[in-house]
Every structure is written in structure tokens, then in C-alpha cells.
Amino acid sequence: MKTIMIHEMADHVGETVRIGAWLANKRSSGKIAFLQLRDGSGFVQGVVVKEVVGEDIFKTARGISQESSLYITGEVVVDERSSFGYELQVSDVEIIREAVDYPITPKNHGTEFLMDNRHLWLRSRKQHAVMKVRDEIIRATYEFFHMNGFVKVDPPILTGSSPEGTSDLFETNYFDEKAYLSQSGQLYMEAAAMALGKVFSFGPTFRAEKSSTRRHLIEFWMIEPEMAFVEHAESLEVQEQFVTHIVQSVLENCSLELERLGRDVSKLEKIQAPFPRISYDDAIEFLHEKGFDDIQWGDDFGAPHETAIAESYDMPVFITHYPIGIKPFYMQPHPDRDDVVLCADLIAPEGYGEIIGGSERIYDYELMKQRIKEHNLDEEAYKWYLDLSKYGAVPHSGFGLGLERTVAWISGVEHVRETNPFPRLLNRLYP
Template identity: 60%
Template sequence: MAPVVNIGQLHQHVGSSVTIEGWLYNKRSSGKIHFLQVRDGTGLVQCVVVKSAVTPEIFERSGLLTQESSCRVSGLVRQDDRAPGGYELDVEGIEIVQIAQEYPITHKEHGVDFLMDHRHLWLRVPRQRAIMRVRAEVQRAIFDFLDNRGFTRVDPPILTPSSCEDTTELFQTKYFDEEAYLTQSGQMYMEAAAMSLGRVYSFGPCFRAEKSKTRRHLIEFWMVEPEMAYVDHDENLRIQEQLVSHVVEHVLHHCEAELHTLGRDVEKLAKVPGSFPRMSYDDAIAWLRKNGFDIEWGDDFGAPHETALAGQYDQPLFIERYPTKIKAFYMQPDPLRPEVVLCADMLAPEGYGEIVGGSQRIADYELLNTRFDEHHLPRDTYAWYLDLRRYGSVPHSGFGLGLERTIAWICGLEHIREAIAFPRTLYRLYP
């Protein structure tokens, strides 16, 4: 057998015989020739089986292959700019690993519910494969950025005794004789880790029991949450824009084929890296009111507001200094205007909404203690968090980047459910 290579490596083997191991994506025949489109996870290649060039057994074998049958195909690599990927395989041999039964996802339009019921198979199509490859590269870019800038990864617990933000509904479970919750954020634990290691980040799943079914929401999603000692609000924003710029540049460099498969306008992404525009909450409210939105100072923004605000720019937009009363209890008030806090939401362009949220955290024990009273937080479950302000408290900041929202924006997806392999939504727990 010729040496086994990936389809993505075929450009290195032009003029040589190789073997690829994969699955039949599609097939067409014209009498004495079979055209087999074979995929292997790294790409798609057309394998040409000419009846006069192979044995009768090989030609017959190629005709038996059904959609998604697994096979090993050997042949000579030939460059052809007209072919998918720019290369073809002149088939010399075929080994059938398994003949697939009638495949439920055919090359025609299917409804979303049908595709989601068959998500375990839908992942095989080129579009979904491209999204998963982009997802992997987004993660790689995030880790590279943080690891190369002195951050240490720390893994917070998924089971917690309390909420990070008291307004969000949580999934409750029994923890032996106690009540526990699935985490909605690792932020508080990252604050503790930052007091040990300086700059830290976590990466893992989060769970929010919001009964929302918009295109921006998942019940289970993944977040990257950096936390940094001795970092103020302004530096926090600079790090966020540097991270997102790096991620976009990385994807543009490493995922050209995938973005092409997705039909993504890369010119829009190319405009992203750099310094992002900033707008105060006050100015955002004034702009919205001027442009016909019925909204008052002190109201939170919904999807239409975020879309309109971000639509003015080609880059993500920071909205900063929200009213204290609509933000989490741990956010540091602006020393000059205690009615607003030193926080910001990063809104992606093209209507994708908030992808990053962060703030400078309260460092003063007495102020945080007062916030506990104002928000009626149980001191028994939060005592350890108050300890962080008793013993060596310092100014510190952090943020959370929603992985799926970021991927949906970069890929240009209509719905966030395609940004994760097996989405959990309001009405979907299967497969």
C-alpha cells in the first residue's frame, strides 16, 4: 500500500502515489468513470476511477460505495486547479472498510430540527467541519495570546455553592446533603487565583438557566475568563482589544479555506485588528434616543440597541461605565461618579451583540461588605470571597469572553447553535 497521508497534505505529494483514509462524501458516474469525493477531516478530494486503468474488481468496488461509506483509496496525486482543493487522485486501488446504510442527511435541504436531531451526523458536512476547525483555531489563538503574556491557566470548579451574579437563574443539584449549582462563571475563583499568581485565566463550560431561545443564547456555553492583579479599567480594555485582534488575525491566517467554505466576507474581518472605538453608556443612551429608540438612562440594552450601536463601526465597540444599579455587585464604582461602574461590554459588529464583558473589581473590604448588604447575599457562602479583601487586596480587573458568540461572529453564522459541536438550548438536550 502507498504511504498514508492526509488530504490536507496532498500538495506535498504531487506525482506520487499515496493512500487516504476517509469517507465517501458524494459520488457521480459517467459510464466508464466514477468520480468519488472523499473526505478525511482535513479536506475533500476528488478520486477519479477510470475503468480501463484499474482491475474490474476495483472498478466494481468503487461503484458499491454509498454516501458516508468508509474506505481507503490509493492513487497518484495530480494537481488540478478545477478540482476541490486543487488536487485529484487517479485511483489505483480501493479498500472498503464499511458500506454505510442509507444515510439520513442527503445532499438536499433539510429543516433545522431534523439537522439538530442528527447533529452527530450533521457535523460531517463541509460547512460544519469548517466551523469546528475555526473553533479550534480560535481557542488556540486565545491560549497562545494569554500564555505568551504571563498568564497562568487555573481551572475553577463546575459545582459551586453560590452564584457569581445574583440575578441569573442557576441549575440546581444535590451535592450529597447540600444544595449546589452548575457554575455560571469562574470569575470569583479566578480572583482568588490572581492574588496568588498575578495574571490567570480559566477556560471551561458555563451554565445559565435563562429561558431564552434567541439566536445569541445557549444554555451551556464556554468562556475564557482572565483575571489580573494590579490592572485597572483602562488596561483591562487594552488587553481585551489586543486579544480579540490577535484572534481575528490568527483565524484569517490559518483558516482561509474554512472561511471560504463558510462564504465569510474576510474583508470585514480584516478591518477588525487595532484600537477599538469606545462609547460611554451616557453617550449610547443619547445616541439611541436621538435615533428613535424608547429608552431611559438606567435601562439595560437589548439586542436591537446593541445591534444599532455597533452598526456604526467596522470594529467591535466598547460601551463603558454602565449604571451601578444594573451591573453586578462586585464592580468598582467610578471614583468621580459612583452612580456608574468601571466596566465595559464589547459589542461585535454585524449584529452579533456582546462577546466580552468585564470590569475593574471592588478591592475595598468595606465597600464590598456594603454591597453584600445591598444585594442580600448570603455571607456563609461568600465568606471566602470577602477574605480576598481582608488579606492583601489590590486593584484588579478581569473579563469573560464568550467563545460561541465570538465564533458565530467570526464565521458569520446566523445562529449560535452551529458554533458548538453539541448545542444545549432551551428545548434541546439530544443528542
């Protein structure tokens, strides 16, 4: 007899197999028990018929408690009523370990309770589906960049300097000097791009930002490509092609998970490059027309402003050419204006906010020194970074995509806390 996983059942129709599983839920009707089983790869229903298995096995099946671990033997059959398409006609049940008083029952629980029990909440159907979508986005990310000639490079997590200053960084002691948990690998990726041409990183980043909105995490994962000899306009094309690729990959490979999440896939099916573009200047004018009198030229956009702009489109939209005063020191100035830079934020539809921030980078040595001074940064700490514009500088561009916000948008969940397996939030470091 072969031991298989649930996701392999399509290849074993008509065969008797064994699976290792946990009991997600159960119900019984007279002489039939229905076991909702999960093994990490998927969910399947096991049907236990008393006349088939006998009194002892049927009694065992009816008495199993939620989240007990089991070996289940049975025949794989087609079940057209199930979205999964198959079920298991059970012939034997072996309990590995009985779970007693499992805390998360099939009823409504408060968010704080579920977050306190995140290590168990992950087992639920919804959380399983979100994690599968996350995994597919990660898989598709590596696929896209490797298909397009990028090299994966890993920047350090402990750094002595920051791309955007140190006000929102976690400081730590590094022997006899200060160090910070990285808020971005960008500066190191620029160095890697000067060596390898087109590179990307994929790793954790940290923001000591006291924000508790549904869009913010303290620790989150970023995808950060950098590209030598690529200017701003071409970078936007890479960004929209990348986002299109991951959305279409999720549609193709996670249809069951999207259905389980109740996601309106018709909205995702529209996501195809090219994406619309609106300048910061036009965005300010648009917001004034919509009654947002609180926003003035030179202000950064908040969530309500981004949402209002996004609602005018059914695809992600680029907001380009932000004022120089609200963007980091490394962004290339506009060639015809001294008040804006060559940058763009990509705003997701349906109120999910910014998922990408990117720009062309400064590559003029004297201008970079000037910008570091204007931002009151320690030139000595950035000496290595200045070397990039001193020795063989070229036009180059890059961007960063926040994984958790992207997962939230594509899967349709409201809060980013559900898109990270163990989220770190303001005032939450447990579990």
C-alpha cells in the same frame, strides 16, 4: 506505501499514497467517477477512471453509498481548479463498512431534523469548517495568553455561590447541601490572580435562562482572564489585543474554511486594535436619535439596541460605564460618579451582539461587604471571596469572552447552535 491524511497531501505530490476516508458525495460521467472524500482533516476529490482501475474497481467506486468508510489508494496530483489545490488519481478502492440509508442527503433539511441528527450533521462541509474555526480560536487563545505571561487555572464547575446571584443557575444536590453548576469562574479566578498575577480559565459555563434567541445557549464555553494590578483602561487594551489576535489567526490559518463558509473576509481584515469606545450615556442618547424611545437611562440594552450601535462601526465597539443598578455586585464604582461602574461590554459587528463583558473589580473590603448585602447575597457563602479584599487587596480587572458567539461572528454563521459541536438549547438535550 504511506498512509496519510488529506491535509498532508501537499507534501506528497506525485506519490502514490493511501488514505482512510468517508464518502461525502459522488457523481459519475460515463467512464469516470468523482468521489468527494473526507477524513476529518479535510476534503479531497478522488478521480476514478475505468480504463485505469479496471471494471471491478470502477463498479465498486460507482456503487459506494454516502458515508461509507473506505481505504483509497492513488496518486496525489495538483488540481488548480480546486480551492484545496490537490486531488487523488485513484488506483484502488477498499470498502471498510458500507453505510445504508444515511439520513442526511445532499438536499435541504429542516433545522429540527438536522439538530436531531447533530451527531451526523457535524460531518457536513459547513459544520466541519465551523468546527475548524472554533479550534483555531481555541489554539490562538492559549497562544495569546501564554505569550503575555498568563497562567491557565481551572475553576470548579460545581460551586456553592455565584458571581451574579442564583436566579439563573442549575441547582443540584451536593450530598447534604445545595450546589450550582457554574455560570462563571470569575470569583475563583480573582483568587488565582492574587496568587499568580495574570491568569485565565477556559471551560464550560451554564445558564438556566429561558431564552431561545440565536445568541443564546444553555451550556457554553467562556474564556475568563483576571489580572492583578491592572485597572479598567489597561484591561480594555488587553481585550482588544486578544480579539485582534484571534481574528488575525483565523484569517491566516483558516482561509479555506472561511471560503467554504462564504465569509466576507474583508470585514475581518479590518479588525485591528484599538477599538472605538462609547459611554453608556452617549449610547442612550444615540439610540434616542435613532428612534429607540423604548430605552431609558438605567435600562439594559437588548439585541436591537446593540445591533443599532454596532452598525455605526466596522469594528467591535466598547460600551463603557454602565449604571451600577444593572451590573453585578463586584464591579468597581467610577471614581467621580456614584451611579456608574468601571466596566465595558464589547459588541461585535454585523449584529452578533456582546462577545465580552468585563470590569475593574472592587478591592475595598468594606465596600465589598456593603455590595454583597445590597444584593441580598449570603455573606457566609462569600466569606472566602471577601478574604481577597481583606488580605493584601490590589486593583485588579478581568473579563469573559463567550466562545460560541465569537465563533459565530468570525465564521459568519447566523445561529450559535452551529458553533458548538453538541449544543444545549432550551428544550433540547438530545443528542
